[in-house]
Amino acid sequence: MPKLMLALDVLDEFEAIKISEETSEYVDCIKIGYPLVLATDLGIVKRIKDKTGKEVICDFKVADIPSTNEKIAKLTLNYADGIICQGFVGPDSVKAIMDVAKEYNKKDPKNPKKVIMVTEMSHGGATSFMQPIANEIAKMAGDLKVNGIVAPSTRPARLKELKEIANNAFVISPGVGAQGGDLKEVLKVLDENDYVIVGRAIYLNENPKESAKKYKELL
Numbered sequence: 062m063p064k065l066m067l068a069l070d071v072l073d074e075f076e077a078i079k080i081s082e083e084t085s086e087y088v089d090c091i092k093i094g095y096p097l098v099l100a101t102d103l104g105i106v107k108r109i110k111d112k113t114g115k116e117v118i119c120d121f122k123v124a125d126i127p128s129t130n131e132k133i134a135k136l137t138l139n140y141a142d143g144i145i146c147q148g149f150v151g152p153d154s155v156k157a158i159m160d161v162a163k164e165y166n167k168k169d170p171k172n173p174k175k176v177i178m179v180t181e182m183s184h185g186g187a188t189s190f191m192q193p194i195a196n197e198i199a200k201m202a203g204d205l206k207v208n209g210i211v212a213p214s215t216r217p218a219r220l221k222e223l224k225e226i227a228n229n230a231f232v233i234s235p236g237v238g239a240q241g242g243d244l245k246e247v248l249k250v251l252d253e254n255d256y257v258i259v260g261r262a263i264y265l266n267e268n269p270k271e272s273a274k275k276y277k278e279l280l
């Protein structure tokens with residue numbers, strides 16, 4: 062049974078806190094990204110963690126040269142339990158982030174920081190440039206031993222292939238709900254170490270708590 066990750070892409074702090082508190086009974090982890098952090102500030106990560114007691118992962122899809130990735134990772138992991146980066150920038154850029162995570166983990170081994178790398182994205186355009194190189198990116202994820210990869214629920218066959226290639230990495234997978242991914246097919250691929258990511262189908266629902274409950278039960 063995979064876990065449920067809430068993609069909290071709302072643009073208002075009050076709403077973000079309200080939804081994260083209401084749904085926390087059913088949600089295993091919260092993912093926040095540019096929309097909420099740019100609408101508020103990076104401290105929102107700590108405020109949501111304090112209110113919910115949940116792990117918060119920052120989805121900044123970091124994609125820069127190693128030294129810039131390092132700076133972004135240091136600032137982000139000061140608050141967040143994990144960080145999402147792009148794999149297409151190559152192993153040195155990803156390693157720069159992993160090195161920052163290792164430093165934090167030496168200081169606080171009980172709460173290890175996670176580095177999660179995007180392989181192939183869930184939207185249609187990802188088939189143009191990302192899909193042709195995604196298997197190699199997934200192989201790099203396995204070789205580097207990143208903690209997790211991102212792979213698409215909108216294409217369950219690709220999800221399966223990427224998960225197999227990335228070997229020991231857990232998978233966090235967006236595309237169920239608003240993007241139309243077939244949860245039944247996704248559940249044939251993912252296991253208890255993995256996460257199904259749901260955003261709009263929960264936070265835009267008139268009753269986010271009920272929607273989160275429904276997804277948790279379906280999982």
Ligand code: O7E
Pocket residue numbers: 068069070094120145179181182183184211213233235236237238239240258259260261262
């Ligand atoms: O479609 P929704 O509303 O359920 O939200 C999906 C979330 O996953 C949203 O935050 C979006 O930015 C993110 N996402 C994708 O939809 N597709 C991808 O390929 C990758 C991500 C993502 O989160 O990457 C890091 C996990």
